[in-house]
Amino acid sequence: MNYDFIVVGHGLAGAILSYTLRKRGHRVLVIDEPKANSASNVAAGLLNPVAGKRFAKSWMADEFIPAADAFYDELEKHFGQELFVHKPIYKIFSSIEEQNTWMAKSAGEGWNKYIEATYTQSINQPTVQDPFGGIVIKHGGYLKVAPTLNLLTKELIAKGLLLPERFDIEQLTLTESGVKYREDIEANHLIFCEGYQVVNNPYFRWLPLQPTKGEVLEVRTQNFNPSCIYNKAVYVVPEGEGRLIIGATYNWRQPDEQITKQGEEELSERFSQITSEEFKVTGQWAGIRPAVRDRRPLAGVHPKYKQLSVFNGMGSKGVLMAPFLANNFAEALEGKTDLLPEIHISRYFSLYYDYIKHQNHQT
Numbered sequence: 001m002n003y004d005f006i007v008v009g010h011g012l013a014g015a016i017l018s019y020t021l022r023k024r025g026h027r028v029l030v031i032d033e034p035k036a037n038s039a040s041n042v043a044a045g046l047l048n049p050v051a052g053k054r055f056a057k058s059w060m061a062d063e064f065i066p067a068a069d070a071f072y073d074e075l076e077k078h079f080g081q082e083l084f085v086h087k088p089i090y091k092i093f094s095s096i097e098e099q100n101t102w103m104a105k106s107a108g109e110g111w112n113k114y115i116e117a118t119y120t121q122s123i124n125q126p127t128v129q130d131p132f133g134g135i136v137i138k139h140g141g142y143l144k145v146a147p148t149l150n151l152l153t154k155e156l157i158a159k160g161l162l163l164p165e166r167f168d169i170e171q172l173t174l175t176e177s178g179v180k181y182r183e184d185i186e187a188n189h190l191i192f193c194e195g196y197q198v199v200n201n202p203y204f205r206w207l208p209l210q211p212t213k214g215e216v217l218e219v220r221t222q223n224f225n226p227s228c229i230y231n232k233a234v235y236v237v238p239e240g241e242g243r244l245i246i247g248a249t250y251n252w253r254q255p256d257e258q259i260t261k262q263g264e265e266e267l268s269e270r271f272s273q274i275t276s277e278e279f280k281v282t283g284q285w286a287g288i289r290p291a292v293r294d295r296r297p298l299a300g301v302h303p304k305y306k307q308l309s310v311f312n313g314m315g316s317k318g319v320l321m322a323p324f325l326a327n328n329f330a331e332a333l334e335g336k337t338d339l340l341p342e343i344h345i346s347r348y349f350s351l352y353y354d355y356i357k358h359q360n361h362q363t
């Protein structure tokens with residue numbers, strides 16, 4: 001069989017990229033080993049235009065958010081169901097100092113678009129602990145990631161465009177015109193979207209990925225107000241009927257995929273600083289984020305093998321970034337535009353040449 005593209009990996013990155021390529025008229029084969037605890041399957045799917053404690057606007061939020069809205073709208077129409085839940089985010093100040101930091105920051109340009117309200121004292125919701133107030137952020141929400149990926153997977157299977165198995169690199173041959181996989185599959189180009197597992201990929205393992213473990217909890221409560229997402233050291237995503245997702249931890253020292261008591265305690269403790277309500281932990285998951293040293297994604301064609309590319313490094317913001325970047329990458333592969341320089345793997349080509357030198361020394 002002949003394809004324009006083979007995409008290896010069907011997490012958020014591979015799924016959004018392969019859908020984008022298909023929509024642009026390309027014939028795409030996806031090869032994905034299903035993984036219940038992939039970063040995508042355990043993610044709460046939060047999209048937050050305001051990042052971190054220092055109240056910085058998320059990188060390229062003005063470009064990424066409209067692209068994400070358009071992409072998820074289109075998916076919802078395509079599948080006839082709600083996949084992205086728009087909800088305001090109440091970012092609670094943890095101290096008077098944090099409130100002051102925000103007050104100074106908010107005087108700058110460009111915030112109106114994202115801030116619905118600022119409260120300098122509690123908004124007096126009976127179950128919420130917010131003595132210093134907080135800000136209500138617009139244009140946030142969450143993607144139902146696992147259900148979205150399931151729908152896309154089912155569609156690919158129905159069209160015969162998915163091999164649900166591990167990609168075996170030993171079966172890959174690079175040819176004049178592209179790639180050959182096993183004896184029966186040929187394509188012009190192959191794109192690796194393996195998430196953190198790119199560290200095992202002989203063609204791209206020189207990229208500076210920092211696998212970063214994250215844990216999330218599912219808890220149940222009775223009276224916690226589900227009208228918005230809460231954020232103070234952790235996020236609290238209300239998924240309905242008293243079910244909340246609390247996330248997430250960050251651990252790059254020991255990036256394994258095991259849930260831990262320490263993770264449960266850390267998330268429970270932080271959640272109990274947001275609410276005085278009783279809650280019961282009913283689930284816990286761990287996954288590994290594909291984070292990058294400079295916190296920017298990784299996309300582009302291999303420096304030597306022009307038939308191979310990578311689309312990866314979404315870190316903790318795949319939901320926000322992937323739709324815009326998949327479109328940018330698709331256009332770049334078609335030769336219609338340049339890749340954003342901030343995500344282009346050419347910024348790390350010196351690591352590739354060092355890697356090759358090291359390999360040559362060893363042989």
Ligand SMILES: Cc1cc2nc3c(=O)[nH]c(=O)nc-3n(C[C@H](O)[C@H](O)[C@H](O)COP(=O)(O)OP(=O)(O)OC[C@H]3O[C@@H](n4cnc5c(N)ncnc54)[C@H](O)[C@@H]3O)c2cc1C
Pocket residue numbers: 008009010011012013014015031032033034035038039040041042043044045046047165166167168193194195196197198213214215216247248249285286287288289290312313314315316317318319320
């Ligand atoms: C606990 C946690 C919470 C998070 N919360 C959020 C959040 O709220 N919002 C947000 O935007 N992001 C969040 N993230 C980050 C988000 O999950 C990532 O940005 C994104 O999912 C990465 O997607 P990916 O496709 O690159 O990788 P993955 O999700 O890891 O997918 C890679 C896929 O490739 C497959 N694969 C790999 N190698 C091979 C091979 N050789 N052959 C076949 N298949 C292969 C894997 O099995 C997997 O299916 C969170 C992450 C974690 C761990």
